[in-house]
Amino acid sequence: MPTYTAPTKDMQFVLHELLNVSTADTPGYSELEADFTAAVLEEAGKLASEVLSPLNTVGDSEGCVLENGVVRTPTGFRDAFEQMKEGGWTALDLPEEFGGQNMPYVLGTAVGEMFSGANQAFTMYQGLTHGAASAILVHGSDEQKATYLPNMASCQWTGTMNLTEPHCGTDLGLMRTRAEPQGDGSYKVTGQKIFISAGEHDMAENIIHLVLAKIPGGPEGIKGVSLFIVPKFMVNEDGSLGERNGVSCGKIEEKMGIHGNSTCVMNYDGATGYLLGEEHKGMRAMFTMMNEARIGVGMQGLAQAEVAYQNAVDYAKDRLQGRAVTGTENPDGPADPLIVHPDIRRSLMDQKSFIEGARAFLLWGAKMIDQSHRGGDDDAEGMVSLLTPVIKGFLTDEGFDMTILAQQVYGGHGYIEEWGMSQFARDARIAMIYEGANGVQALDLVGRKLPQNGGKPVMAFFDMVKGFIKENEGDEALKKDFLDPLKEASKHLQAAGMFFMQNGMKNPNEALAGSYDFMHLFGHVCLGLMWAQMAKAAQAALEGGASDTAFYETKLATGRYYMQRRLPATAMHLARIESGADPVMALPAEQF
């Protein structure tokens, strides 16, 4: 059975030696001292590895079952959910007045990586609730907040997000679900929503559905979409639960993975709903949470890569097969462990160098969310808004690829379900799709985020990279191994941006045909930047006489691997981008 070990040490390194959270001037960050975050991560790690991880394969093999309108979650999920609630893990970063812990988002993200890595399907029940609660927190009336938030913060009630319909996903303007005003401030919501994660299950007393719908007579298309609160059970004025609302689960989808989460077709038959935020401003309400939600999905990509890597390493050390070509390394055994073989190393180093770079990138993004939300820092908001599609798209694409590499280390044992490696790949696959398919992330990046604010965030990004290089190029080792490759990769990114500027005006397809490659090119530059910064931190620790020299030397070697072996991808992406729209758009549709 696969296992999960919380990467506490690496998270501590990122939080304190790279991001220096406890000395940052963001409100709430002064509490994030190393001892405190270590204690939180330690406890979260215990829950992850001891409770959630053993249930991961159970959830996969049992799945969720719909019987007579009731969804049964896999064996053990209810108990584990109780433990998560009792431990106070359901609302780390929600305000204390509603029962949250008011911790910074950056810490919630680190904890979230642990829970997702241990059991993605399970953690989604809490994650969706957190997303819905955040929407109510930002857009709800005081009454709505008082009615829903305390029970959602504790996960007594869970939440869902209802966007997709059978005929529309990305293009929500085509939505057919309608909400008829009833004159008493409430609405009757009617329509069908699909792919609703945690739409129905047996782990909560009530489920609070957030539903996008159109109010008849409103504007056409996406501008006529409003957001509604539709509880499964009506909530009485005293807070007790009333009668069942007109919403039900019609079907559970059979999926490639995340079987432990109930992905429901939800039928709304004149269900009572309450407007959340303003009429026809439903998309805006969704968008305010989008950075967080997408960063959360990027986190899932990293988390599955991490757990798959951990198990691949264990197997590579344990499985005896063949002999090292440079001479036997395990003379007493019948063969050497897999890890002696260079191609197994290549695979593990690809994984390790991605994971640690991605974790730094993710937590940097989360820190900027805090700077924006807690500190009102507009520059941080602009930067994280620019980088969000990169975090989501690049981390989930690469995260999935890494689970495939990890699975491959197991040979045939990776293909059978017994070892759990197949599940990591199947679960990781969804993150490339939901919360905006990665092609949509690339479109968002190139079509909206690059030109945003006159290009200010992207210029700020380049200035930051240049600034870091300039500031540190006196350090010869850092320059050669890290800054020079970063400079080269960053030039490729700039050249790609320049190509879009020069050609995209005349023909937007010239930019959009390269959008996906641009997202990956950008992702590599970000990870290159993270590695250069981590290398600097590791050098500083070694020069400062840190006792755990192996940790910092490993960090440097892993970073050098990324710069030498992964960053060369930027030239390829640039070449693809600079070939422009012609090769991509050449064929008439009927010739495909």
Next chain:
Amino acid sequence: MPTYTAPTKDMQFVLHELLNVSTADTPGYSELEADFTAAVLEEAGKLASEVLSPLNTVGDSEGCVLENGVVRTPTGFRDAFEQMKEGGWTALDLPEEFGGQNMPYVLGTAVGEMFSGANQAFTMYQGLTHGAASAILVHGSDEQKATYLPNMASCQWTGTMNLTEPHCGTDLGLMRTRAEPQGDGSYKVTGQKIFISAGEHDMAENIIHLVLAKIPGGPEGIKGVSLFIVPKFMVNEDGSLGERNGVSCGKIEEKMGIHGNSTCVMNYDGATGYLLGEEHKGMRAMFTMMNEARIGVGMQGLAQAEVAYQNAVDYAKDRLQGRAVTGTENPDGPADPLIVHPDIRRSLMDQKSFIEGARAFLLWGAKMIDQSHRGGDDDAEGMVSLLTPVIKGFLTDEGFDMTILAQQVYGGHGYIEEWGMSQFARDARIAMIYEGANGVQALDLVGRKLPQNGGKPVMAFFDMVKGFIKENEGDEALKKDFLDPLKEASKHLQAAGMFFMQNGMKNPNEALAGSYDFMHLFGHVCLGLMWAQMAKAAQAALEGGASDTAFYETKLATGRYYMQRRLPATAMHLARIESGADPVMALPAEQF
């Protein structure tokens, strides 16, 4: 439900306009006139799309069930197997004297792509039988051939290959299964084999297991391995079936995909076996079939990419979502079809340009198998031996990636099982693992095939590329769009080979750390070569006044896409290779 359309037209183009099979001087090729191959492919295509394809999702959802030692295949499989037998599709390229059709392997490969594309799990029952029959054909005594081949050629009896044991897959020298001589020419075979495809099922009267085992007292390790014929039911002298042999299925594995094929744990408890070939020469016997078997797996990678692509194209044309950024293309509909969006095009062109290049590469490889086996052409044997790991490794890695791209076109609908896209990805995944995991293919390529025969085959490959470029560089259009990029990519491949030569002698890890990238670099150069040759053929057809100009213009545009958008990967692989062993091998094992 997904569909499959046999790519007959494209296969005909490759067979007749690229490979010119009917005018080649290989024995049997003169029969391969265009009308004849068209008729064969047409009929095979009907069976594939009308019979095998509709059973693909059935096989996936039902899987195989073991009850009381008997394995039940999915509903409809038995009938379909009868149709395959009745149509004479089970032994296209086996000799007529044993009931085969004696057709060239190249045609069998084209037909095999169709069957695999329509239903990989089903086709494996026949494929494994073919492999086992080929081994008996080459290594069996006259009596063994007479006893087994006619029934295997007709698939009245099916076959299996038993190599892997729980503790050893790649490193078969660790094998524990033993075969005790009984003094009467037979052996008692005892041991456990795992991952045995089609090990037990209900579609054949008998199952002929080929089993690797050690004869006690023989040489240690891989040199003491022999190959045995172990029938499920003993065969009486008159050819009738006798008593059940001591072999049974202990378990069916739960797998990520190919659920329609029964992957069995096979227990041999003193089962009666007969030596096939010579004592202790079992691995050699396996190796003689290895090129074909591995090319057959490469074919599966291509086949899954093809069927996934076909369905992605259908969906992209059908699904209305968003508007073309350059102006509405479907004004009467609520939205434009997905295929108007540049990033969807990018994905479909990646798929299409891979698939058509891969098909040419595959059939060229199959043609060389014929040149070697039928024509005794040692140069062809050397070349196909060199390219086999590239065909297997590159086509299955890329084929899997393409199924992921195709699945992504469906958004959330790609993740649920209903549309069948998940199955294509899950089924394609195994091809990267079995018949030698792709890391082992890369090792074979760099460690064995490059130095083989003093490097003669790889030099011949470079000469061929250079020769083709030189011969055609007077053609300006061909030169700019195809020959120049091919020359550049080929230089990268040569530089990589040079790096291995200069550094691998001192330290073999310098070569092996780059072996995987070398396999991909080589694959891109091969597909670049195929595209350059196909472009030449397409130009010739257009200049010759071919009526179907759209087909040839599409061929040229698709080829240009490959050269511009995919070939730039070669520089990245070279950069990774030239970074050498240090970054890969830097960490002590305990630091992973």
